[in-house]
Every structure is written in structure tokens, then in C-alpha cells.
Amino acid sequence: MYRLGVLLSGRGSNFKNILNSIKSGFIKNAEIVVVISNKADANGLNIAKENKIDAYFIDPNGKNREDYDKEVVAKLKDYRVDFVILAGYMRILSSYFIRSFENRILNIHPALLPSFKGLHAQMQALKKGVKFAGATVHFVTEELDDGPIIVQSIVPVFDNDDEESLSARILKTEHKIYPLAVKLLCEDKLLVENGRVKIKNAEVPDENFFITNPLIGGEDGI
């Protein structure tokens, strides 16, 4: 059984979705053992408590990045965490953190990386006038919003979209791809070779793949 630690800063919908995917049996071989936030009022902490998962606010105030991360890493180690799942964690990780869990940290970003890294990715996409947007789950490396890509989803961008409508459409697909990535991770199916993730024993898609792929979200969501 793999032990997962979740880091979050806010709403916690991705965390909740992963938790539900474990409860439903979609993700096997994993349990969320601890949730940590850098924000005292993060709703994700409440979700953890409601589900009887140990949850901590670790206050970043007055600490430099590495000292703060040392506290977080120590807590994750206390819980013997195997994998760290970043679920809307709005802090840059120090090299100390990344080295402590090398190749064992996952992140979700609301854009088709490597486009639109950083904050307000959905707004950046709108400003560029792209016709498709999406979300990416990737392994975390020392570069911001970089690292080997595990799964992506795509959604159309419509003329009348604003940040809220596009974010909502992307979020629906985040809730599909993050559980899928965690499932593959916990089934030991992810192989990283030369910076590319390959999925062990994945079926080669046929020509209907792009019509039937559930990771492509239309106006009605998926």
C-alpha cells in the first residue's frame, strides 16, 4: 500500500476527487495519510478532517523557503509518505524538497504545458487566443511547472469564455486526469525515460481514440 501526502492551498477539489477515487476502488494500492497546507483557511483542510485524515496548517510566516520546506518534509517523513501529491499547492518548492522526494512528487497545472506556466494559466491562455486549453499532470522537477508529463486533457476555448468559464471547463477534466495519473503511479505503471513518461503495457490507441477519449472535454463537460 502506497502512502500519499497531499499538499494544498485552497478549495481542495482535486484532493477530494483523488480521495473519492481511492474510496471507489478506481485507485488501488494507495491511501492518503496526511494533508498539509500553507494556508490556515484552506477548505482542503476541512475536507481532510471530515474524512478523518490528519491535516496540518504549517505557517510559512517568517521562514525562508528552505526552512519552511524542511518542516513540511519532516512532517511527510513522520507519516512515511511514499508520494507527494500537489493539489492546488500555490508555493514553489525548494531544491531541498524536490531532492527529498526525487521523482516522487506529482503536480497538476491548469494548462497544456509547456505553455502557460505560473499563475493564472487560464487567463494567459485566453489572452493568447488559443483555441484549445487543458490540464497537465506531471512529475515535479526543479524548474517551475516543468518535468515529465504523465497525462493531459484538452478542452475547447469559446469566443465568449472568460477566466471563470474556462477554468470551470478545465477543472472538470482535472478531476479525470489526476485520479488517472495517481492510479497509474500507484500501480507502478509509469516509466520515465529521457524525460518522457511511458505507460507500461499501455494499449496503442486506434483511429477512434481521439473521438472517444474521455480526457477530451466538450461544452457539456465530460
Ligand code: GAR
Ligand atoms: C486547480 O485548477 C489546479 O490545477 C491549480 O489550482 C487549482 C486548485 O483547485 N493549480 C495550479 O495552478 C498550480 N500551478 P482545487 O483546490 O479545487 O484542487
